[in-house]
Amino acid sequence: MTSTKNAPTLLDEVRAFRLHHPDVRYVDLLSLDIPGHFYGKRYPIDMLEKVAAGSPLKLPQNCVLLGAQGGLFPIGDYCFNDGDPDAQRRLVPGTLKPVTWEREPLGQMLITSDGTAAPIEFEPREVLARVLQRLERRGIRPVVAFELEFYLFDRALKDGLPQFPRDPFSQDEDDQPNMHIERLSRFSDVLHDMVSSANAQGVDANVITAELGPGQFEINFGHCEDGLRAADWAALFCRSTRGVALKHGLRASFMSKPYLQAPGSGMHVHVSLYDQAGNNLLAADQQRPLRHAVAGCLALLPHCMPIFAANHNAFRRYGAMVNAASRASWGFEDRDACIRIPESSPHNLRIEHRLAGADANPYLVLAAILCGMEHGLDAAQEPIAPLNDDRTSGIDFPKDMPAAVAAMREHPAVNEGLGEEFVMVYCENKRQDHLAFMHEVSAREYRWFL
Template structure:
């Protein structure tokens, strides 16, 4: 029995006596939550020591929830149940549903037999390996997203309308006024996130119509930082619907407007809280950058996980088509923000907002680890050469081929995970293509 967990559940029941059900949730490979809705009295039994099991293959779901044959999983393994555990500190109220609810994260990491391809377990394994080497990351996520009108127009998204909007898009992009015009829904998103324990900071109106960015505080707990990003996506979608909007973290919803990114700030410290990236006149920083650039082309299925993700790359505003780096340069995939020595860090800007935050952070950390061990100098920064860069795949299948069986990626993230993940992405993409678009009829009928 975990006395702290039991106390957490009992305190929640006392504070929210109207809550009858709690959603126990975890993120699958495509970045969607799956789980079960538990009566709150049963949750107390789980906290007291009763086994919590869910099917292992829930983690393997495709974007549309279907199962693919991947090795012996799904159709030849009997669909076994696997132990999960409650994540302490994540039992929170849900305010966007029609009735009082609660939710709590669950995971297989830390159990007797963790699922090797569960995203949270992949990140947990990377973090443990770094700790064993005396490396302690500090992490902060930034997420961009779009608001849309709740109703689609012939299946296409429409920009959100506030009290001043008419049939044209008159929103002041990048202006503080847009924050005011949409303050009821944005304020509710921030407050709801904080109810979930997510420490949000800066809110920015971005360039696209109805596009915003939210920043989170820096954390010395990488798992918790990724938890925050995942939970924010869930609560933000729910709050938007409550206010009559849709919120989406789709990477490129409009061809003519900027896509939405997931920016990740990472610094590395030793046990004495010395910034490892400052060593030898920042030579360690350059080594870390070189490692990230080396592995970036082989981690693209994580940073750009679906067909739409690649539309964002090379489009308008700060979305590169080659692996690059630079000081205070937002055109670079890896930006080095200006800071003092204590806070020296990288900002990894390539991933789309639709990526899985656990896997994104795991891949970034593996790149940093690889660079610190290889101790190679990176290519020239964009500040010195605007044409500097390393090619990376720009479509799903090329990306999967570049990732599958890559030795450093398999060693860093786990060979079983890489095999399962690449098979999932390949089959998801093939399923996506099994549709005849109106363009095909116009071109080929």
């Protein structure tokens, strides 16, 4: 983004926020870790003004490495052999916004190591920033739009298990999977508050859909010319949506597969590629670059599964019920495909990458998709047959975390595209998380084997 002489500074942003929100005393400074959780600190707003004016902002580097449950794993020399050093962070301009779902007035702002003197190589936002910078040097500008599916649940768990949300009007369980518009009306209070709260964060959330699962919905975001900002929107929406649901006496979850008998929740990502003159690169030469980009995505997809399926539960989506692919595939207007090509004008021609679970890390998902597209443009190979021509067309991908990590760890194009240090750290984080998850005797094991 090109700065101008009259562009507002961070200090201007903080002072304007204080002027418009004089009752806010604290601001949460947030960043996304590898599993996709926010970590950070709550700053008094007068101290935030000092940071905006140039005071250093540091947090432990290893916050980024936390496992799904917040624990630290020995990964290379990190965590237990490095003295747990601090690393510089910076405020992300334009992200200081009011929080609307807390009881007390509060603000929040994104922070990151990208753009600092010593970025953290494995920080998700920094990984995506490096990919975008590489594409920019090649004159390629992605335009991105996320779609996120999620479930609403009753706030109270029953025997540790989720319950269907209560219809606000009848107080009956909303246990009817359908796409009826009436469900949007019944849950309009919480859904509209979710969109309004996201909009207050600067997130262009717009279209709401009642999905197939009981209490399942989808929110679409506007197309964004800044890939980092598009991923910021997805991350911030997850945070605000969970908060708004609790405010309304419900739970919201982006868990990939909360019910075995109902559809899972996905993260769909629309990506177009433009040159500096605004021409859609995918539409050139009778759409040959589109097909090359598809081929690249399909080639790297089996080696990026720990990113697309970020936990044990996420693998349950694949091959189950509707619109959940079991092989890497593509097709025109085909929702059974991992990569769908929506019908559009040449200027809006794009891929829709549909494989990732809704609880995946949006920065890393977008980085992996862009690496696949870049790989395909460089290799200039035609893809396998689309599902429109051959319903059996597809490429196998790993269906569990250990196999997925093994497929990702040593793949040269993935290491080159995302960074060797990141790939090492990420794969070991996922391997250790999987071992920790399996290190418990479940009630089912006692029922089967005791």
